[in-house]
Amino acid sequence: MSEQETMNEIKTVSAQETVTEPEAVSTQNTSAEPEKGNETERILKFQIFRYNPRKKGDKPRMVTYEITEAPGMTIFIALNEIREQQDPSIQFDFVCRAGICGSCAMVVNGSPTLACRTLTSKFPDGEIKLLPLPGFELIGDLSVNTGKFMRAMSERVESWIHDQDADKVNYDKLEERMDPDVAEQIYELERCVECGCCVSACATKRMRPDFLSAVGFIRLARYALDPRDKRSDEEFYEILGDDDGVFGCMTLLGCEDYCPKDLPHQTQIAYLRRKMLKVK
Amino acid sequence: MDSYIIESNKKKSRMPARLDFAQSGTGLILGLFMWVHMLLVGSIVLGPGAFNFVAKNMELAFLSDTGHGFPIAVFFAVLTIFTLFIVHALLGVRKFPISWKQHRILRDQMQMMNHTDTNLWYVQVVTGFIMFFAGSVHLYVMLTNPGNIDPYLSADRVVSSHMWPLYLVLLVCVELHASIGLYRLCMKWGWFAGKDAKKSREMLKKIKNRATVFFLALGALALLVFIVIGFNHRDKVGERYEKTGTVTQQGFDGSGARNADGIHE
Ligand code: SF4
Numbered sequence A: 001m002s003e004q005e006t007m008n009e010i011k012t013v014s015a016q017e018t019v020t021e022p023e024a025v026s027t028q029n030t031s032a033e034p035e036k037g038n039e040t041e042r043i044l045k046f047q048i049f050r051y052n053p054r055k056k057g058d059k060p061r062m063v064t065y066e067i068t069e070a071p072g073m074t075i076f077i078a079l080n081e082i083r084e085q086q087d088p089s090i091q092f093d094f095v096c097r098a099g100i101c102g103s104c105a106m107v108v109n110g111s112p113t114l115a116c117r118t119l120t121s122k123f124p125d126g127e128i129k130l131l132p133l134p135g136f137e138l139i140g141d142l143s144v145n146t147g148k149f150m151r152a153m154s155e156r157v158e159s160w161i162h163d164q165d166a167d168k169v170n171y172d173k174l175e176e177r178m179d180p181d182v183a184e185q186i187y188e189l190e191r192c193v194e195c196g197c198c199v200s201a202c203a204t205k206r207m208r209p210d211f212l213s214a215v216g217f218i219r220l221a222r223y224a225l226d227p228r229d230k231r232s233d234e235e236f237y238e239i240l241g242d243d244d245g246v247f248g249c250m251t252l253l254g255c256e257d258y259c260p261k262d263l264p265h266q267t268q269i270a271y272l273r274r275k276m277l278k279v280k
Numbered sequence B: 001m002d003s004y005i006i007e008s009n010k011k012k013s014r015m016p017a018r019l020d021f022a023q024s025g026t027g028l029i030l031g032l033f034m035w036v037h038m039l040l041v042g043s044i045v046l047g048p049g050a051f052n053f054v055a056k057n058m059e060l061a062f063l064s065d066t067g068h069g070f071p072i073a074v075f076f077a078v079l080t081i082f083t084l085f086i087v088h089a090l091l092g093v094r095k096f097p098i099s100w101k102q103h104r105i106l107r108d109q110m111q112m113m114n115h116t117d118t119n120l121w122y123v124q125v126v127t128g129f130i131m132f133f134a135g136s137v138h139l140y141v142m143l144t145n146p147g148n149i150d151p152y153l154s155a156d157r158v159v160s161s162h163m164w165p166l167y168l169v170l171l172v173c174v175e176l177h178a179s180i181g182l183y184r185l186c187m188k189w190g191w192f193a194g195k196d197a198k199k200s201r202e203m204l205k206k207i208k209n210r211a212t213v214f215f216l217a218l219g220a221l222a223l224l225v226f227i228v229i230g231f232n233h234r235d236k237v238g239e240r241y242e243k244t245g246t247v248t249q250q251g252f253d254g255s256g257a258r259n260a261d262g263i264h265e
């Protein structure tokens, strides 16, 4: 299937979804016929978490779907196929299908990760269990409200450049140059796509719902590195300096190990921790 | 845009920073101490004489003419460690899953991800909890017996006073807790990160694993030797080790007497 076709398919499916009311509890299993002739093709068994909190009487359950694996199939492609051919009521999020928008994060066989970047061929036994990201508000099935969390996080860390003189900029003067290394470092941290994997992978966050989480640390580290942000360490301490901030982090490194963008969580959290310890 | 913070004049307590640092600091000292402690106790593997030599030196015997040293030095050393131990435990408890609900969530999370570093943390929680009791007993015994660290008296404690199960539990807990803790400290504060933090993490993890195996093996061996000595010494409980080796035993006597020779001069 070409990329173009894939794109078209997403559009149709999402269009379909908007008009389809979630159906009554569907425990249907397979409708795809296993193809016997071709040895390279295998049947994938998806166990998918189903629960619609807005539907009265709905109970969380795992539903099994079987589909035939296609070459280069990702979880994203598989889910769309399931929705198209077997169960139009199933809810999940996708936008870019290229690991850029961060909306498709879910727990795939225990690992919080981006579904659009996970190949089904990674799972030799062909059994794939999908759960919504824990630690976020559940919208339904595999869809969670990471947006709400990320917005709150952005507000909490005041995710913008703080400069009291920003209004007095002299437009006739050239902007001050930034050291390329610093720019590089900042850019590295800006690669975060707000997928929420680091949040779900953090046992600390699960135990302390108000914990700022690794994505917040990364964001703050980004501003702490930025010479244009004039916030002092004391001011950062106000955001970070307690057990819901950096001192609550127990260095379990789930964030480091599950960030699909491979952001340097461990070094950045250590950096913030050292920085905050020095605040008088 | 101005910061909200500058406007609101509140100031957050520096306490969490200090406490976090204190937890790491006490942990670092205790962890390194435990490694040294294990090496010193491990001297029993070389024979009672070697252990006696170490014990006497710890009592600063080389400073006294009588060769008996100052057991009080051991008393204060133990007291210091005991204090650090309690402080570390109290600081650590803050991070424990304190309610059943938190514990459930943690277990669920662990089951879902099966993530090594999270599992290791749980190992620390469990071993820390056990050590709070087992370690206290051991430290208390040492505190009240400062002059009685002697290859035979210690072996008697292990066997005839039935302390070996406690030491076995302690050994496993301490070695796991300490090496995991020291590894986590490096991660937490970014020590030894070098140029490539991911690579150094792998390295440190490898070192951590080896340290655990090494100290567990040494500890198990030392305990075994103590059990054998204590078993052979069970008729003479309370008798101290002498340089001539008043108690004859197969295997340990020879080396013990040899090592002891140089000490009591
Ligand atoms: S830091 Fe990584 S895991 Fe966390 S939200 Fe950003 S991209 Fe996702």
Ligand code: SF4
Residues within 6 Å of the ligand: A198, A201, A202, A203, A204, A205, A213, A214, A248, A249, A250, A251, A252, A253, A254, A255, A256, A265, A269
């Ligand atoms: S290091 Fe661990 S505790 Fe800290 S933010 Fe990352 S996952 Fe959470």
Ligand code: FES
Residues within 6 Å of the ligand: A093, A094, A095, A096, A097, A098, A099, A100, A101, A102, A103, A104, A105, A114, A115, A116, A117
């Ligand atoms: S769909 Fe955008 S990251 Fe997966």
